[in-house]
Amino acid sequence: MARWRILVSVAVATLTAAAMGATASPAAAAPTGSDDFGAPTTNVVGGTRAAQGEFPFMVRLSMGCGGALYSSKLVLTAAHCVNGTGTNTSITATLGVVDLNSSSKITVKSNYVYRAPGYNGNGKDWALIRLASPVTTLATLPIATNSTYDTGTFTIAGWGAATEGGGQQRYMLKASVPFVSDSTCNSSAMYGGEVIPTDEICAGYAAGGTDTCQGDSGGPMFRTGANGALVQVGIVSWGDGCARRNKPGVYTQVSYFSSAIASAAASLGG
Template structure:
């Protein structure tokens, strides 16, 4: 069973399905993992495109009006004015935070709870003066050491964080990640990337779902992954599993164009 890294999934154990958002992970009662474990505080302006979404997920500013996140963070494609995006700060309580309401959600059309885990949140008003995060359009940056960041839990079962945390995690090959000692074939090799330490200790967690995994490219930061799922947080032999952005880059760019972004 896939254990999404959304904050909503954590709440599912305490709230009946009738009172929950139609998030598929929450409906299934999956335990979810929230924030960066083993991380340190990010500096103001270090990752300006980081976004916190009010449903308990992360995201990255793809364009002035679009936030790239995970499909499992949203219920469906369609008009949606209920999501608030917060960005421009590392402290979610800062008076200088920028907020925008959503007006539309686009969920990957192939998403059925197994792969295709990406989505867009369209903002009602553009964000100006904030850098966006380019996506990887080839596999050139899909190995090496990556950076993850988020406001999710800093330990398994922990609480959402006020301050943005960051950490570095190494690439784990598909063969290793799908081995019997790790995920035993659950990872979709063509469209997912694993990253983390064999010994554990550093990972994304509940509340980090939808946030970016990124690394330095030829001209700055490039997004290579989207926080998707994992078994617990920072456990040995259980690296984080991320949507492989390069695999979906054409579909992502096409969707962005159709949404006006």
């Protein structure tokens, strides 16, 4: 069964308790988005630690998801990370740091959420979160508006679990993953037709070992575009476990939804 890549609170509790020298249990689960993180590992699903300022558009969301700064006041994330469209002041976005414990982090509350119309858990996995105040000191991440950049080698980054079923990481980590064609990803050896070719794009290694994981949902998958600038091609959506053999990550194909995303962004004030 494919699973979303949103971090569950029990996983956060496990990491927090380990840092405190305690034994975690589901009853003692810490709220998702807690700032009390343990010491980081040196790699997460085949990745390495990102440098401060390397990906300034990266956003950590308090419900246990990632996102990318689409504009100074909008964060692009996954539909499965939010409950629906409407006023929402409960989400905290953390920006501007690779270390979630850094005293220089920027935190901003949400004031509205827009979830993709018609989202029912099968494709259309994108959403926009409007921030209560704009963040003007950080670079945004442009989205792909056509399929030109939907192949090649992509970068993934986030604060998700280091291992399948693990907890959120204190430091942002990054990795590179190759494009996997729709036909290969939907083959019987991989997802057997579960992937929606129009809505989704796959990336990863047949041998496994490098992947996004729980807690990375909603984060961007990106690559170099025109003039050397980065462009977002995917949104972390789902996968069967993490970094398993013949189970690449499945991402929302941003180029397919670019017009709808731009229209929604305009309706939210940019």
